[in-house]
Amino acid sequence: MTATATFAGVEIHYRDSGGADPVPVLLVHGMGGDGRTWDRFARALTTRGRRVVVVDLRGHGRSAHASSYLFGEFGDDILALCDHLGLDRVDLVGHSLGGHAVSLVAQSRPELVRRLVLEEAPIPLRAGEQMGTLVRRLPTPVELWHAVTSMVRSPRAALAFDRSMTGPALDQFHTPHPDWWAALPSITASTLLISGGPRGMVDPARLDAALAAIPDSRTVTIEVGHSVHRDRPRDFETTVARFLGG
Template sequence: MKLTINNETAYLYTNNKEIDSAKPSVVFIHGAGFDHSVWTLFARHFSRHNWNVLAIDLPGHGRSSGDVLTSIEAMSDWIIEIVDHLGLQRVALVGHSMGSLITLETAAKMQARAVKVVLIGSIAPMPVSDPILDATANRPGSAHAMLTSFSFSKRNLMGGNPNPGMWMVSDSMRRYEEEIQAALDVDMRACNAYRNGLEAAAMITAPSLMIHGDADRLTPLRATQTLQAALNDARFCVVPGAGHSLMVEDPNLVLDQLKTHLLS
Protein backbone atom coordinates (compact mmCIF):
# COMPACT_ATOMS: atom_id res chain seq x y z
CA MET A 1 0.00 0.00 0.00
CA LYS A 2 1.21 3.48 -0.84
CA LEU A 3 0.09 6.63 0.96
CA THR A 4 0.97 10.27 0.46
CA ILE A 5 2.34 11.80 3.66
CA ASN A 6 3.85 15.31 3.60
CA ASN A 7 3.90 15.20 -0.22
CA GLU A 8 6.04 12.05 -0.21
CA THR A 9 5.23 8.38 -0.83
CA ALA A 10 4.98 6.19 2.25
CA TYR A 11 5.02 2.45 1.60
CA LEU A 12 3.36 -0.06 3.93
CA TYR A 13 3.35 -3.80 3.40
CA THR A 14 -0.21 -4.95 4.21
CA ASN A 15 -0.19 -8.41 2.60
CA ASN A 16 -2.24 -6.86 -0.23
CA LYS A 17 -5.19 -6.18 2.04
CA GLU A 18 -7.13 -2.99 2.63
CA ILE A 19 -7.04 -1.52 6.12
CA ASP A 20 -10.22 -2.09 8.11
CA SER A 21 -10.43 0.08 11.22
CA ALA A 22 -12.72 -2.49 12.86
CA LYS A 23 -9.90 -5.06 12.98
CA PRO A 24 -6.99 -5.20 15.45
CA SER A 25 -3.87 -3.57 13.99
CA VAL A 26 -0.13 -4.08 14.37
CA VAL A 27 2.63 -1.77 13.14
CA PHE A 28 6.03 -3.35 12.44
CA ILE A 29 9.02 -0.94 12.53
CA HIS A 30 12.34 -1.99 11.00
CA GLY A 31 15.86 -1.30 12.22
CA ALA A 32 18.68 0.86 10.89
CA GLY A 33 19.46 0.50 7.19
CA PHE A 34 16.68 -2.01 6.55
CA ASP A 35 13.08 -1.95 5.31
CA HIS A 36 9.70 -3.65 5.73
CA SER A 37 10.89 -6.96 4.28
CA VAL A 38 12.40 -8.10 7.61
CA TRP A 39 8.81 -8.53 8.85
CA THR A 40 7.29 -10.54 5.99
CA LEU A 41 6.84 -13.82 7.85
CA PHE A 42 5.26 -12.16 10.88
CA ALA A 43 3.08 -9.74 8.92
CA ARG A 44 1.69 -12.55 6.78
CA HIS A 45 0.82 -14.61 9.85
CA PHE A 46 -1.17 -11.85 11.54
CA SER A 47 -2.80 -10.84 8.27
CA ARG A 48 -4.06 -14.40 7.82
CA HIS A 49 -5.52 -14.19 11.32
CA ASN A 50 -7.64 -11.15 10.49
CA TRP A 51 -5.34 -8.37 11.66
CA ASN A 52 -4.41 -5.18 9.86
CA VAL A 53 -0.66 -5.42 9.35
CA LEU A 54 1.42 -2.33 8.60
CA ALA A 55 5.06 -3.22 7.95
CA ILE A 56 6.38 0.23 7.11
CA ASP A 57 9.30 1.57 5.12
CA LEU A 58 10.57 4.64 6.94
CA PRO A 59 11.19 7.72 4.73
CA GLY A 60 14.19 7.21 2.47
CA HIS A 61 14.09 3.43 2.99
CA GLY A 62 12.78 0.70 0.74
CA ARG A 63 9.86 1.99 -1.33
CA SER A 64 9.20 5.15 0.72
CA SER A 65 10.43 8.40 -0.79
CA GLY A 66 11.72 11.52 0.94
CA ASP A 67 14.74 12.36 3.01
CA VAL A 68 15.86 9.97 5.75
CA LEU A 69 14.61 11.36 9.07
CA THR A 70 17.43 12.37 11.38
CA SER A 71 15.95 11.68 14.81
CA ILE A 72 14.00 8.97 16.60
CA GLU A 73 11.46 11.62 17.62
CA ALA A 74 10.83 12.61 13.98
CA MET A 75 10.48 8.97 12.95
CA SER A 76 7.96 8.46 15.74
CA ASP A 77 5.92 11.48 14.65
CA TRP A 78 5.87 10.09 11.11
CA ILE A 79 4.55 6.72 12.37
CA ILE A 80 1.76 8.50 14.23
CA GLU A 81 0.89 10.41 11.05
CA ILE A 82 0.50 7.09 9.25
CA VAL A 83 -1.74 5.66 11.98
CA ASP A 84 -3.86 8.82 12.06
CA HIS A 85 -4.11 8.93 8.27
CA LEU A 86 -5.56 5.42 8.30
CA GLY A 87 -8.02 6.25 11.07
CA LEU A 88 -6.71 3.62 13.48
CA GLN A 89 -7.53 4.33 17.10
CA ARG A 90 -5.68 1.43 18.74
CA VAL A 91 -2.55 -0.32 17.50
CA ALA A 92 0.10 -2.74 18.68
CA LEU A 93 3.67 -1.63 18.03
CA VAL A 94 6.55 -4.00 17.24
CA GLY A 95 10.07 -2.67 16.66
CA HIS A 96 13.52 -4.15 16.14
CA SER A 97 16.75 -2.37 17.17
CA MET A 98 16.35 1.25 15.98
CA GLY A 99 12.71 0.37 15.43
CA SER A 100 12.43 -0.50 19.12
CA LEU A 101 13.50 3.05 20.04
CA ILE A 102 10.86 4.40 17.66
CA THR A 103 8.38 2.05 19.31
CA LEU A 104 9.25 3.38 22.78
CA GLU A 105 8.84 6.99 21.68
CA THR A 106 5.63 6.28 19.77
CA ALA A 107 3.98 4.27 22.53
CA ALA A 108 4.78 7.00 25.05
CA LYS A 109 3.17 9.62 22.81
CA MET A 110 0.13 7.50 21.91
CA GLN A 111 -0.56 6.37 25.47
CA ALA A 112 -3.77 4.28 25.56
CA ARG A 113 -3.89 4.08 21.75
CA ALA A 114 -0.83 1.81 21.92
CA VAL A 115 -2.37 -1.40 23.24
CA LYS A 116 0.66 -3.73 23.12
CA VAL A 117 4.41 -3.09 22.75
CA VAL A 118 7.15 -5.47 21.56
CA LEU A 119 10.83 -4.50 21.69
CA ILE A 120 13.23 -6.83 19.88
CA GLY A 121 16.98 -6.43 20.40
CA SER A 122 16.46 -3.27 22.41
CA ILE A 123 18.44 -1.25 24.93
CA ALA A 124 18.09 2.38 25.97
CA PRO A 125 20.17 4.36 25.50
CA MET A 126 21.54 2.65 22.37
CA PRO A 127 25.09 3.99 21.85
CA VAL A 128 26.91 3.35 18.58
CA SER A 129 30.71 3.13 18.64
CA ASP A 130 32.91 5.64 16.83
CA PRO A 131 34.42 2.97 14.53
CA ILE A 132 30.95 1.98 13.33
CA LEU A 133 29.94 5.62 12.79
CA ASP A 134 33.16 6.27 10.88
CA ALA A 135 32.45 3.26 8.67
CA THR A 136 28.80 4.13 7.99
CA ALA A 137 29.87 7.65 6.97
CA ASN A 138 32.98 6.87 4.95
CA ARG A 139 33.23 3.15 4.15
CA PRO A 140 29.73 1.76 3.59
CA GLY A 141 30.96 -1.64 2.39
CA SER A 142 33.02 -2.08 5.53
CA ALA A 143 30.07 -0.91 7.62
CA HIS A 144 27.80 -3.52 6.03
CA ALA A 145 30.32 -6.29 6.71
CA MET A 146 30.99 -5.10 10.26
CA LEU A 147 27.34 -4.80 11.25
CA THR A 148 26.43 -8.10 9.63
CA SER A 149 29.23 -9.84 11.52
CA PHE A 150 28.14 -8.33 14.83
CA SER A 151 24.43 -8.90 14.18
CA PHE A 152 24.59 -12.68 14.36
CA SER A 153 25.73 -14.98 17.10
CA LYS A 154 29.06 -16.63 16.31
CA ARG A 155 27.25 -19.92 15.83
CA ASN A 156 24.76 -18.48 13.36
CA LEU A 157 27.47 -16.75 11.31
CA MET A 158 28.29 -20.27 10.11
CA GLY A 159 24.71 -21.09 9.16
CA GLY A 160 21.90 -22.64 11.13
CA ASN A 161 18.85 -20.92 9.67
CA PRO A 162 15.76 -23.12 10.07
CA ASN A 163 14.70 -22.31 6.49
CA PRO A 164 16.62 -24.63 4.11
CA GLY A 165 18.82 -22.94 1.52
CA MET A 166 18.94 -19.53 3.19
CA TRP A 167 22.28 -17.95 4.07
CA MET A 168 21.58 -15.31 6.70
CA VAL A 169 24.85 -13.41 6.25
CA SER A 170 24.35 -12.89 2.53
CA ASP A 171 20.73 -11.89 3.08
CA SER A 172 21.77 -9.22 5.60
CA MET A 173 24.48 -7.83 3.32
CA ARG A 174 22.09 -7.61 0.39
CA ARG A 175 19.49 -5.74 2.47
CA TYR A 176 22.09 -3.13 3.44
CA GLU A 177 23.33 -2.81 -0.14
CA GLU A 178 19.84 -2.21 -1.52
CA GLU A 179 19.27 0.85 0.67
CA ILE A 180 20.58 4.29 -0.24
CA GLN A 181 24.04 4.88 1.22
CA ALA A 182 22.98 7.71 3.52
CA ALA A 183 20.21 5.75 5.23
CA LEU A 184 22.36 3.52 7.44
CA ASP A 185 24.60 6.38 8.57
CA VAL A 186 21.71 8.71 9.42
CA ASP A 187 19.88 5.90 11.22
CA MET A 188 22.91 4.97 13.32
CA ARG A 189 23.47 8.57 14.33
CA ALA A 190 19.80 8.87 15.30
CA CYS A 191 20.15 5.82 17.57
CA ASN A 192 23.32 7.21 19.11
CA ALA A 193 21.73 10.60 19.78
CA TYR A 194 18.45 9.39 21.27
CA ARG A 195 18.33 10.01 25.01
CA ASN A 196 14.62 9.79 25.83
CA GLY A 197 14.24 6.01 25.84
CA LEU A 198 14.01 5.40 29.57
CA GLU A 199 11.68 8.35 30.12
CA ALA A 200 9.49 7.13 27.26
CA ALA A 201 9.48 3.59 28.68
CA ALA A 202 8.26 4.86 32.04
CA MET A 203 5.31 6.56 30.32
CA ILE A 204 4.11 3.46 28.46
CA THR A 205 0.86 2.04 29.81
CA ALA A 206 0.58 -0.97 27.47
CA PRO A 207 1.81 -4.46 28.36
CA SER A 208 5.30 -4.84 26.91
CA LEU A 209 7.44 -7.72 25.72
CA MET A 210 11.21 -7.62 25.27
CA ILE A 211 12.81 -10.34 23.12
CA HIS A 212 16.59 -10.61 23.26
CA GLY A 213 19.27 -13.02 22.10
CA ASP A 214 21.68 -14.22 24.77
CA ALA A 215 24.56 -13.88 22.25
CA ASP A 216 23.67 -10.36 21.05
CA ARG A 217 26.89 -8.39 20.51
CA LEU A 218 25.33 -5.14 19.28
CA THR A 219 22.91 -4.64 22.17
CA PRO A 220 24.32 -7.00 24.84
CA LEU A 221 21.95 -8.83 27.15
CA ARG A 222 23.57 -7.29 30.24
CA ALA A 223 22.66 -3.81 28.94
CA THR A 224 18.92 -4.52 28.92
CA GLN A 225 18.43 -4.20 32.67
CA THR A 226 17.81 -0.44 32.84
CA LEU A 227 15.15 -0.61 30.13
CA GLN A 228 13.48 -3.60 31.77
CA ALA A 229 13.34 -1.67 35.03
CA ALA A 230 11.88 1.43 33.38
CA LEU A 231 8.93 -0.39 31.79
CA ASN A 232 5.83 -0.66 33.96
CA ASP A 233 4.36 -3.93 32.71
CA ALA A 234 6.99 -5.99 30.90
CA ARG A 235 7.81 -9.60 30.19
CA PHE A 236 11.30 -10.61 29.05
CA CYS A 237 12.13 -13.48 26.69
CA VAL A 238 15.72 -14.64 26.14
CA VAL A 239 16.39 -16.51 22.89
CA PRO A 240 19.18 -19.08 23.44
CA GLY A 241 22.04 -19.00 20.96
CA ALA A 242 20.73 -15.99 19.03
CA GLY A 243 22.34 -12.63 18.36
CA HIS A 244 20.79 -9.33 17.27
CA SER A 245 19.07 -10.55 14.08
CA LEU A 246 16.41 -12.51 15.89
CA MET A 247 13.79 -12.46 13.12
CA VAL A 248 16.02 -14.64 10.93
CA GLU A 249 18.06 -16.45 13.57
CA ASP A 250 15.00 -17.92 15.33
CA PRO A 251 11.89 -16.80 13.42
CA ASN A 252 9.62 -19.49 14.82
CA LEU A 253 10.36 -18.61 18.44
CA VAL A 254 9.90 -14.89 17.73
CA LEU A 255 6.57 -15.59 16.01
CA ASP A 256 5.41 -17.73 18.93
CA GLN A 257 6.28 -14.93 21.34
CA LEU A 258 4.45 -12.37 19.22
CA LYS A 259 1.35 -14.58 19.09
CA THR A 260 1.38 -15.12 22.85
CA HIS A 261 1.79 -11.42 23.58
CA LEU A 262 -0.43 -9.80 20.96
CA LEU A 263 -3.27 -12.29 21.13
CA SER A 264 -3.54 -12.42 24.92
Protein backbone atom coordinates in the same frame (compact mmCIF):
# COMPACT_ATOMS: atom_id res chain seq x y z
CA MET B 1 -3.50 -3.10 -0.41
CA THR B 2 -0.30 -1.19 -1.08
CA ALA B 3 -0.27 2.59 -0.94
CA THR B 4 1.80 5.67 -0.23
CA ALA B 5 1.12 8.74 1.85
CA THR B 6 3.17 11.90 2.35
CA PHE B 7 4.08 13.04 5.84
CA ALA B 8 6.23 16.12 6.49
CA GLY B 9 7.14 16.16 2.81
CA VAL B 10 8.34 12.53 2.73
CA GLU B 11 6.48 9.85 0.78
CA ILE B 12 5.97 6.74 2.93
CA HIS B 13 5.03 3.37 1.43
CA TYR B 14 2.93 0.86 3.35
CA ARG B 15 0.87 -2.31 2.95
CA ASP B 16 -2.43 -2.89 4.72
CA SER B 17 -4.04 -6.33 4.80
CA GLY B 18 -7.40 -4.78 5.75
CA GLY B 19 -10.08 -6.56 7.72
CA ALA B 20 -12.28 -5.95 10.72
CA ASP B 21 -9.65 -6.41 13.44
CA PRO B 22 -10.30 -3.57 15.94
CA VAL B 23 -6.62 -3.48 16.97
CA PRO B 24 -4.36 -3.79 13.91
CA VAL B 25 -0.71 -4.83 14.17
CA LEU B 26 1.81 -2.40 12.68
CA LEU B 27 5.21 -3.92 11.82
CA VAL B 28 8.32 -1.73 11.57
CA HIS B 29 11.62 -3.04 10.16
CA GLY B 30 15.19 -2.22 11.16
CA MET B 31 17.84 -0.04 9.55
CA GLY B 32 18.89 -1.20 6.10
CA GLY B 33 15.84 -3.42 5.65
CA ASP B 34 12.32 -2.88 4.40
CA GLY B 35 8.80 -4.12 5.07
CA ARG B 36 9.39 -7.38 3.21
CA THR B 37 11.43 -8.67 6.13
CA TRP B 38 8.07 -9.21 7.85
CA ASP B 39 6.42 -11.26 5.06
CA ARG B 40 6.41 -14.58 6.93
CA PHE B 41 5.30 -13.09 10.24
CA ALA B 42 2.65 -10.96 8.55
CA ARG B 43 1.17 -14.08 6.95
CA ALA B 44 1.14 -15.83 10.32
CA LEU B 45 -0.78 -12.93 11.85
CA THR B 46 -3.30 -12.60 9.03
CA THR B 47 -3.94 -16.35 9.27
CA ARG B 48 -4.94 -15.67 12.87
CA GLY B 49 -7.40 -13.02 11.71
CA ARG B 50 -5.27 -9.97 12.48
CA ARG B 51 -5.20 -6.87 10.31
CA VAL B 52 -1.55 -6.15 9.55
CA VAL B 53 0.04 -2.89 8.39
CA VAL B 54 3.66 -3.03 7.22
CA VAL B 55 5.58 0.20 6.64
CA ASP B 56 8.81 1.08 4.83
CA LEU B 57 10.58 3.69 6.94
CA ARG B 58 11.82 6.88 5.28
CA GLY B 59 14.99 6.16 3.32
CA HIS B 60 14.12 2.45 3.04
CA GLY B 61 12.38 0.21 0.55
CA ARG B 62 9.78 2.01 -1.55
CA SER B 63 9.62 5.04 0.71
CA ALA B 64 11.37 8.25 -0.31
CA HIS B 65 14.78 9.36 0.80
CA ALA B 66 14.76 12.33 3.15
CA SER B 67 17.04 15.19 4.11
CA SER B 68 16.94 14.26 7.79
CA TYR B 69 16.91 10.98 9.73
CA LEU B 70 16.44 11.94 13.35
CA PHE B 71 14.95 9.10 15.41
CA GLY B 72 12.05 11.30 16.42
CA GLU B 73 11.18 11.75 12.74
CA PHE B 74 10.86 7.99 12.25
CA GLY B 75 8.47 7.93 15.20
CA ASP B 76 6.53 10.90 13.83
CA ASP B 77 6.10 9.11 10.49
CA ILE B 78 4.58 6.09 12.26
CA LEU B 79 2.23 8.32 14.24
CA ALA B 80 1.22 10.12 11.04
CA LEU B 81 0.52 6.78 9.35
CA CYS B 82 -1.71 5.70 12.25
CA ASP B 83 -3.61 8.98 11.95
CA HIS B 84 -3.82 8.62 8.17
CA LEU B 85 -5.39 5.17 8.57
CA GLY B 86 -7.71 6.35 11.33
CA LEU B 87 -6.26 3.98 13.92
CA ASP B 88 -7.10 4.82 17.52
CA ARG B 89 -5.66 1.60 18.99
CA VAL B 90 -2.79 -0.47 17.64
CA ASP B 91 -0.23 -3.15 18.50
CA LEU B 92 3.31 -2.13 17.50
CA VAL B 93 6.13 -4.54 16.65
CA GLY B 94 9.51 -3.05 15.81
CA HIS B 95 12.93 -4.51 15.06
CA SER B 96 16.18 -2.65 15.82
CA LEU B 97 15.78 0.95 14.59
CA GLY B 98 12.08 0.20 14.09
CA GLY B 99 11.88 -0.93 17.70
CA HIS B 100 13.34 2.33 18.88
CA ALA B 101 10.91 4.26 16.67
CA VAL B 102 7.85 2.45 18.04
CA SER B 103 9.09 2.99 21.61
CA LEU B 104 8.97 6.73 20.89
CA VAL B 105 5.40 6.35 19.63
CA ALA B 106 4.38 4.52 22.82
CA GLN B 107 5.98 7.27 24.90
CA SER B 108 4.42 10.19 23.06
CA ARG B 109 0.92 8.75 22.64
CA PRO B 110 0.39 6.05 25.30
CA GLU B 111 -3.35 5.73 24.68
CA LEU B 112 -2.73 4.63 21.07
CA VAL B 113 -0.63 1.55 21.84
CA ARG B 114 -2.16 -1.59 23.35
CA ARG B 115 0.81 -3.95 23.07
CA LEU B 116 4.42 -3.12 22.24
CA VAL B 117 7.12 -5.53 21.02
CA LEU B 118 10.72 -4.32 20.86
CA GLU B 119 12.86 -6.88 19.06
CA GLU B 120 16.58 -6.27 19.54
CA ALA B 121 16.02 -2.53 19.77
CA PRO B 122 19.37 -1.04 20.88
CA ILE B 123 18.70 0.62 24.22
CA PRO B 124 20.13 4.16 24.41
CA LEU B 125 22.95 5.11 26.70
CA ARG B 126 21.96 6.68 29.99
CA ALA B 127 23.19 10.06 31.16
CA GLY B 128 26.88 9.87 31.97
CA GLU B 129 27.53 6.71 29.93
CA GLN B 130 30.02 6.89 27.09
CA MET B 131 31.24 4.61 24.34
CA GLY B 132 34.85 4.38 23.26
CA THR B 133 36.08 6.63 20.48
CA LEU B 134 36.75 3.67 18.15
CA VAL B 135 33.19 2.44 18.57
CA ARG B 136 31.89 5.95 17.93
CA ARG B 137 33.87 6.15 14.67
CA LEU B 138 33.13 2.66 13.37
CA PRO B 139 30.25 0.19 13.50
CA THR B 140 30.72 -2.62 15.98
CA PRO B 141 31.48 -6.18 14.70
CA VAL B 142 27.89 -7.20 15.50
CA GLU B 143 26.54 -4.25 13.49
CA LEU B 144 28.84 -5.07 10.56
CA TRP B 145 27.88 -8.77 10.59
CA HIS B 146 24.19 -7.93 10.60
CA ALA B 147 24.64 -5.45 7.75
CA VAL B 148 26.53 -7.98 5.61
CA THR B 149 24.06 -10.83 6.17
CA SER B 150 21.14 -8.48 5.51
CA MET B 151 22.66 -7.41 2.18
CA VAL B 152 23.09 -11.05 1.14
CA ARG B 153 19.56 -12.04 2.12
CA SER B 154 17.75 -8.88 0.98
CA PRO B 155 19.70 -7.26 -1.87
CA ARG B 156 16.70 -5.18 -3.01
CA ALA B 157 16.43 -3.58 0.42
CA ALA B 158 20.16 -2.94 0.48
CA LEU B 159 20.02 -1.20 -2.90
CA ALA B 160 17.08 1.01 -1.89
CA PHE B 161 18.57 1.97 1.49
CA ASP B 162 19.75 5.58 1.82
CA ARG B 163 23.25 5.04 3.18
CA SER B 164 23.56 8.69 4.12
CA MET B 165 21.60 7.89 7.30
CA THR B 166 24.13 5.35 8.59
CA GLY B 167 26.51 7.80 10.27
CA PRO B 168 23.81 9.96 11.86
CA ALA B 169 21.92 6.88 13.07
CA LEU B 170 24.98 5.33 14.70
CA ASP B 171 25.83 8.69 16.29
CA GLN B 172 22.33 8.84 17.77
CA PHE B 173 22.53 5.26 19.06
CA HIS B 174 25.92 6.02 20.64
CA THR B 175 24.82 9.24 22.35
CA PRO B 176 23.09 9.31 25.78
CA HIS B 177 19.35 9.86 25.50
CA PRO B 178 18.12 10.92 28.97
CA ASP B 179 14.73 12.09 27.62
CA TRP B 180 14.00 8.58 26.34
CA TRP B 181 14.79 7.11 29.76
CA ALA B 182 12.71 9.73 31.53
CA ALA B 183 9.68 8.93 29.33
CA LEU B 184 9.73 5.15 29.83
CA PRO B 185 7.29 5.23 32.80
CA SER B 186 4.73 6.93 30.54
CA ILE B 187 4.40 3.76 28.42
CA THR B 188 1.08 2.14 29.33
CA ALA B 189 1.21 -0.64 26.72
CA SER B 190 2.00 -4.19 27.78
CA THR B 191 5.57 -4.43 26.53
CA LEU B 192 7.72 -7.36 25.42
CA LEU B 193 11.45 -6.81 24.92
CA ILE B 194 13.14 -9.52 22.85
CA SER B 195 16.89 -10.03 23.11
CA GLY B 196 18.95 -12.10 20.70
CA GLY B 197 21.44 -13.00 23.43
CA PRO B 198 25.21 -12.41 23.41
CA ARG B 199 25.36 -12.03 19.62
CA GLY B 200 22.66 -9.37 19.65
CA MET B 201 22.88 -5.61 20.20
CA VAL B 202 20.98 -5.30 23.47
CA ASP B 203 23.11 -4.34 26.47
CA PRO B 204 21.99 -6.55 29.40
CA ALA B 205 22.42 -3.88 32.08
CA ARG B 206 20.41 -1.30 30.13
CA LEU B 207 17.81 -3.95 29.34
CA ASP B 208 17.31 -4.56 33.06
CA ALA B 209 17.05 -0.82 33.67
CA ALA B 210 14.45 -0.41 30.90
CA LEU B 211 12.40 -3.30 32.29
CA ALA B 212 12.42 -1.66 35.69
CA ALA B 213 11.22 1.63 34.20
CA ILE B 214 8.39 0.39 31.94
CA PRO B 215 5.40 -0.37 34.19
CA ASP B 216 4.05 -3.49 32.41
CA SER B 217 7.04 -5.13 30.76
CA ARG B 218 8.72 -8.48 30.40
CA THR B 219 11.60 -9.91 28.40
CA VAL B 220 12.49 -13.07 26.52
CA THR B 221 15.87 -14.12 25.15
CA ILE B 222 16.14 -16.16 21.94
CA GLU B 223 19.86 -16.69 21.42
CA VAL B 224 20.33 -16.22 17.72
CA GLY B 225 21.68 -12.69 17.28
CA HIS B 226 20.21 -9.44 16.09
CA SER B 227 17.48 -10.65 13.69
CA VAL B 228 15.36 -13.01 15.74
CA HIS B 229 12.33 -12.88 13.45
CA ARG B 230 14.55 -13.66 10.46
CA ASP B 231 16.81 -16.36 11.91
CA ARG B 232 14.44 -18.06 14.37
CA PRO B 233 11.06 -17.38 12.76
CA ARG B 234 9.09 -20.16 14.45
CA ASP B 235 10.23 -19.18 17.93
CA PHE B 236 9.54 -15.53 17.15
CA GLU B 237 6.08 -16.24 15.75
CA THR B 238 5.08 -18.43 18.70
CA THR B 239 6.34 -15.96 21.29
CA VAL B 240 5.01 -12.77 19.74
CA ALA B 241 1.69 -14.10 18.45
CA ARG B 242 0.91 -15.42 21.91
CA PHE B 243 1.83 -12.08 23.45
CA LEU B 244 -0.25 -10.09 20.99
CA GLY B 245 -3.21 -12.37 21.34
CA GLY B 246 -3.28 -12.36 25.14
